[in-house]
Amino acid sequence: MPGMLAVFNDCAPEGRQQFEHWYNHEHLQERVAVPGFRNGRRYQLLAGGDREFCACYEVDTPGVLNSEAYVARLNDPTPATRQAMTSFRNMVRTVCDVTTTAGELIGAYAVVLRADDTMAPTPAAAAWVAALAGEAGIGRVALWLRAAEQTRTDTAEMRSRAKDRLAAGVLVVDCLRRTDAERVMAALASPPPALGISGQSALGIYALLCLYQPPH
Secondary structure (H helix, E strand, C coil): CCEEEEEEEEECHHHHHHHHHHHHHHHHHHHHCCCCEEEEEEEEEEEECCCCEEEEEEECCHHHHHCHHHHHHHCCCCHHHHHHHCCEEEEEEEEEEEEEEEECCCCCEEEEEEECCEECCCCCHHHHHHHHHCCCCEEEEEEEEECCCCCCCCCHHHHCCCCCECCCEEEEEEECCHHHHHHHHHHHCCCCHHHCEECCEEEEEEEEEEEECCCC
């Protein structure tokens, strides 16, 4: 089963310039170079939500995020990484199983529904995801659920920032245009019972900033 590392965070204003340069010129490339990583994407919040930034890294399996190669990176952070970690605020970082997907396009906008307490999809969720992905203006719909095994918390990088929170699951709806995203966000203000969401959640529209894939 494919995996996803989902990261939501704010950034301290005084560290923003370095944070941006590090993400765009070092971090995405470094992480995606780890065996088993497929790509990395960055997003910035446009409406709703509760964290300004979102990053997600697609991996072959969730186990990649505890692999020897990946943990070695976490235990040997670069100087720029050490500096960037001091700017992270309100971190939600979760290793996820990609349980349900429909559609093949990554859109310019993503409607992101993050469930922090409970996400327990029913068998009807797959049909709901497929139906939504078939609507005009929708590129892809994906459902990510928190994996049983999370990344080790005793690495040098993870000790250098405040403790991360975990999400129960994330729904990501890739949209081609902002009007499509606004329509989807309005519909998800009351999530369908098939998603099995209860407790605290956050719903927002994010703009895709960049996508990095390793050269073939």
